[in-house]
Amino acid sequence: MFFTYLLRELRRRRRQAALVSLGLAVGVGLVVTVGAASSAASSAQDQVLHSLYGVGTDLTVTKAPTAGSGGGFHFGGAAGSAPRSFSGSHIGSSPGLALLSNTDVTKVAALSGVRSAVGGLSLISITFSGQFTPGSGPPSSTTGPPSFSANTVSIVGVDINNPAVGPLSGTTLLSGHYFASSDQDAQVALLDASYAKQQGLKAGSTVTLGGSSYRVLGVVSPPSGGTGSDVYIPLERAQALGSAANQVNTIYVEAQSSSGVSAVSREVSGLLPSATVTTAATLASQVSSSLGATSGLAGSLGTWLAVIVLIVAFALAAMLSLSSVSARVREFGTLKALGWRTRRVVGQILGEGLAEGVVGATLGVGLGFLGAYLVGRIGGTVKTVVGSSTFPRAGGALAAAAGRFRPGAALGGGGHTVTVHLNGTVGLATLGLAVGLAVAGGLLAGGIGGWRVARLQPAEALRQVG
Amino acid sequence: MYELRQVTKLYRKGRKEVAALARVDLEVADGEFLSIQGPTGSGKTTLMLLLGALDRPSSGSILLDGKDLSQLRSGQLTDTRARTLGFVFQNYNLMPTLTAAENVQAALVPLGVPPNEARRRARAALDDVGLGERAGFYPLELSGGEQQRVAIARALVKEPRVLLADEPTGNLDEGTRDEVVALLEGLRSSRGLTLIVATHDSQVARRAPRTAVMEKGRLRIRNNQSNGGQAE
Numbered sequence: 145m146f147f148t149y150l151l152r153e154l155r156r157r158r159r160q161a162a163l164v165s166l167g168l169a170v171g172v173g174l175v176v177t178v179g180a181a182s183s184a185a186s187s188a189q190d191q192v193l194h195s196l197y198g199v200g201t202d203l204t205v206t207k208a209p210t211a212g213s214g215g216g217f218h219f220g221g222a223a224g225s226a227p228r229s230f231s232g233s234h235i236g237s238s239p240g241l242a243l244l245s246n247t248d249v250t251k252v253a254a255l256s257g258v259r260s261a262v263g264g265l266s267l268i269s270i271t272f273s274g275q276f277t278p279g280s281g282p283p284s285s286t287t288g289p290p291s292f293s294a295n296t297v298s299i300v301g302v303d304i305n306n307p308a309v310g311p312l313s314g315t316t317l318l319s320g321h322y323f324a325s326s327d328q329d330a331q332v333a334l335l336d337a338s339y340a341k342q343q344g345l346k347a348g349s350t351v352t353l354g355g356s357s358y359r360v361l362g363v364v365s366p367p368s369g370g371t372g373s374d375v376y377i378p379l380e381r382a383q384a385l386g387s388a389a390n391q392v393n394t395i396y397v398e399a400q401s402s403s404g405v406s407a408v409s410r411e412v413s414g415l416l417p418s419a420t421v422t423t424a425a426t427l428a429s430q431v432s433s434s435l436g437a438t439s440g441l442a443g444s445l446g447t448w449l450a451v452i453v454l455i456v457a458f459a460l461a462a463m464l465s466l467s468s469v470s471a472r473v474r475e476f477g478t479l480k481a482l483g484w485r486t487r488r489v490v491g492q493i494l495g496e497g498l499a500e501g502v503v504g505a506t507l508g509v510g511l512g513f514l515g516a517y518l519v520g521r522i523g524g525t526v527k528t529v530v531g532s533s534t535f536p537r538a539g540g541a542l543a544a545a546a547g548r549f550r551p552g553a554a555l556g557g558g559g560h561t562v563t564v565h566l567n568g569t570v571g572l573a574t575l576g577l578a579v580g581l582a583v584a585g586g587l588l589a590g591g592i593g594g595w596r597v598a599r600l601q602p603a604e605a606l607r608q609v610g
Numbered sequence: 611m612y613e614l615r616q617v618t619k620l621y622r623k624g625r626k627e628v629a630a631l632a633r634v635d636l637e638v639a640d641g642e643f644l645s646i647q648g649p650t651g652s653g654k655t656t657l658m659l660l661l662g663a664l665d666r667p668s669s670g671s672i673l674l675d676g677k678d679l680s681q682l683r684s685g686q687l688t689d690t691r692a693r694t695l696g697f698v699f700q701n702y703n704l705m706p707t708l709t710a711a712e713n714v715q716a717a718l719v720p721l722g723v724p725p726n727e728a729r730r731r732a733r734a735a736l737d738d739v740g741l742g743e744r745a746g747f748y749p750l751e752l753s754g755g756e757q758q759r760v761a762i763a764r765a766l767v768k769e770p771r772v773l774l775a776d777e778p779t780g781n782l783d784e785g786t787r788d789e790v791v792a793l794l795e796g797l798r799s800s801r802g803l804t805l806i807v808a809t810h811d812s813q814v815a816r817r818a819p820r821t822a823v824m825e826k827g828r829l830r831i832r833n834n835q836s837n838g839g840q841a842e
Contacts (some may be wrong), residue, residue: 145712145719146726154705478703481664481693482764483720485685601663606699607655 150495160464161500168585169505169511174450178514179574181519184567187205200407203410203423205395207242208444214360221326226244233297235385237352238266241393248416249395252270255411262303262310263392264383266373269297271352297339299353300373301382301392304328310374312364320347329380333358337365339374351375354385386440454581457504460590465497469593476597477605490594494587501586505579513577516570611804612638613660613771617670619656619827630656630826633670638806640771643798645814646808646823657824658776661797662695663687674772687784692720696765698794700756704749710736710760711745716762722833733770735763739793740778766797772804773797779814791817 154161237243246263253261254361295554300311303325307313314324318337333351340346350357366372399408409421434583467553469476481487619631630653638644648654657667660672663679664687672679674694679687691697696717706715714732723731736742739759741752749757758778765773775794779787791807791814798805807814815821821832 145715145725146760148712149705149708149716156707474701475705477715478697478699479704480688480702481662481691481697483686484686484716485720488719556619560753564695601665606659607662 146492146495147203149492150499153496154499156282157468160468161496161503162465163505164457164461164500165507165584167453169507169512170500170580171450171454171457171585172505172508172565173515174453174580175513175516175578176509176570176574177519177580178450179577180448180512180516180570182263183569183574184516184519185572187567187569201356202399202402203395203397203409203417203421204414205244205248205416205421206393207244207419208241209240211306212323213420229273230272233269233354235267235269235273235604237386237388238268238298239311241266243391243393243414244395244419246390246392248419248573252395252397252412254270255408255415257400257408259397259398260306260309261397261399263301264380264396265301265386265388265392266394267299267301267382267386271295271297271300273333287404297353297375297592298373299375299382299385301379301386302376304378311373317367318365320360322403330378331356331358331362331381332378334376335360335363336372336376337363341487348567353377356385444495447481454585458585458588460534460593461497461585462592465493465589465593466596469493469596471598476600476609477602480600480602481606485600490598493594493597494590496590497584497586497590497593499586500589500590501583504586505582508582509575512575513570520567535548611640611642611675612636613671613673614660615671615673617660617667619653619660619665622667629827631660631667634765634827634829636822636829636831638642638804641798641802641804642820643795643805643818644807645815645818645821646806646824647810647812647821649810652824653829654810654824654829655774655776657822657829658774658808661772662678662774668775672828688720692767692807694771695824696768696770696773698758698761698765698775698778700751702761702781704752704757704760704764706749709739709746709748710752710763713749713760714764716769717768718744720836721768726758731767732763735767738766738797739763742762753786754782758782758786758790762793762797766801770803771805775805777809779809779811781818787811787814 206396218329244263249263252258255261274293302310302312302323304327305325307322312334314333320334323332335343335345335351337553340360344353345351345360345363347360347362349360351360352358353375357377358381364372364376376386379392385390397412399405407425409423412419412421476489480486528554614636615635615636617631617634618629620627621630622628634657635702646654646657656665660667660679663674663682666680667732670680674690682690704710704818705716711729711732714735715728718728718731733742736745739762740761741756741763744752744756749760752760758781762778765775767806774793778794779790782790794805794807795817797803798807805818807818809815819835821834822829823832
């Protein structure tokens with residue numbers, strides 16, 4: 145009887161029921177869509193961060209160089225001399241990053257709350273050739289035909305015993321194999337896919353770094369949307385190449401739990417006061433452009449829109465429920481006259497509200513998935529710019545190199561651009577929240593109608609209709 | 611069966627209190643057929659609501675089988691309505707979304723009768739009022755007389771001891787009116803029901819041996835046996 149009565153009643157006032165369900169569905173759909181957009185922005189942000197950090201890294205420790213340090217290149221000769229041809233190469237620590245000792249890595253690893261810490265050494269290898277006139281300042285191509293060229297290769301030394309943290313953690317092996325533990329001091333390398341393609345190299349080839357040949361073990365792709373270093377080599381070999389024995393310029397730290405990242409950050413700052421500690425949060429705060437805009441839109445406008453629609457839907461459902469109850473006063477009075485208990489009558493109305501809520505939730509989830517799909521379709525690709533000071537890997541080195549040598553657009557500007565695709569995924573939590581809201585809306589509407597009925601005296605109900 | 615002592619029912623109309631019933635005394639015997647007659651606004655419906663445990667008096671007592679309805683809790687009144695009392699209304703008050711059989715079954719919901727048993731009893735009740743063949747019809751597919759017979763079946767399916775009918779023929783034509791009254795009389799005789807019918811129709815009222823005549827909230831008893839006991 146309960147379901148028969150419920151379904152027939154909903155069928156009788158199907159327009160009203162459809163309106164209530166549709167209102168709830170729109171609200172639910174918006175909640176799901178906003179959740180998906182937010183998730184897409186968050187996921188995109190994660191991609192950006194992973195492309196910079198590696199998947200397992202919670203924070204990085206770097207140190208800014210002191211003024212005047214780092215040396216540089218000097219083109220000597222007496223002023224007014226005749227133009228001279230030159231060529232050469234140089235490998236050095238990434239100019240934007242000062243050196244830290246291996247001992248610092250060990251100390252950081254020993255901090256409470258730290259699961260693991262590994263050192264990395266970012267190097268920049270520059271090969272150049274051209275002509276200059278001594279005393280005329282840095283060579284330039286602006287005063288005549290190009291007379292100077294520079295070829296830059298970013299190299300990073302990685303701790304091959306702990307690949308889960310650090311530069312290699314977010315990469316994907318495309319061919320060959322990763323380092324073996326026995327490769328610690330071997331002249332072996334992994335190449336970035338773009339660099340390998342550009343240079344025509346593959347697993348088994350050799351690549352020359354600092355005048356020495358390195359056997360290519362494999363080719364890797366950077367984290368989705370990110371840009372990796374051109375060449376990865378064992379840390380010890382990088383230290384030898386960069387004349388930085390027992391030194392690194394980035395410490396990659398994995399916290400024991402995500403909630404402990406802030407505490408670890410404070411501990412590291414206390415341990416190494418002159419170092420810069422960058423967490424995902426601080427890095428994310430510097431992520432700019434359309435990703436930030438998307439995230440902000442999803443987080444504020446979308447949420448408010450969903451809240452407003454839900455409030456309107458709830459109010460509409462409640463009003464229609466009250467209207468329905470008012471139109472059925474005689475019916476409920478009759479049921480009470482037949483001996484139906486108030487809770488049974490209220491249960492019947494709640495059941496109708498619940499059914500409307502469930503239909504609304506089902507439709508809303510469908511709308512939400514459609515919205516999530518559209519987020520991916522319309523949102524498309526987002527370019528994100530990360531400032532060079534926050535980019536401790538190859539990007540920082542490249543940016544610094546670009547600032548010093550100004551070789552042109554090939555090296556990019558002062559920041560690092562990461563391209564990510566927005567994928568609106570609907571999480572179970574969002575789904576649960578949305579369905580819960582719709583059901584709550586239906587129950588609220590039914591509850592308000594039920595409250596009206598519970599207060600209804602049977603005599604009063606029967607009198608109202610004469 | 612019923613014993614009403616000094617029953618008064620007051621209603622508020624704006625700032626004034628109006629007595630719908632004023633110190634009414636009435637006794638109704640078990641199995642009796644009593645009619646309540648009076649013009650519109652005389653207090654018939656108020657008295658029926660009090661007899662039906664649907665309302666409480668402002669003062670006085672209403673004893674049903676010795677229990678004072680005015681003192682019972684709300685749940686006990688609901689139980690009394692579910693088990694002891696059957697109602698028939700002028701407007702039939704059938705659920706438009708339920709079939710005739712389902713409307714009748716609705717009266718068994720408070721008694722917790724299993725669905726199969728409820729279906730069987732509903733069908734039997736409809737047979738008793740001559741509507742077994744129309745069990746699957748919706749109210750709007752039935753004539754007024756048929757709808758009232760479904761309402762009577764709904765009132766009787768739970769086998770109550772009292773049947774309260776408020777203007778049961780008010781919306782029916784003359785022929786159908788007589789059929790419905792005859793049906794009620796027959797059911798009362800065969801089941802030993804106490805039948806109380808409120809009506810403004812003198813012909814219907816005179817079918818009962820006694821009539822409680824209502825006027826401005828006051829009641830006097832008229833014995834219809836003295837002039838034959840039956841309507842002309």
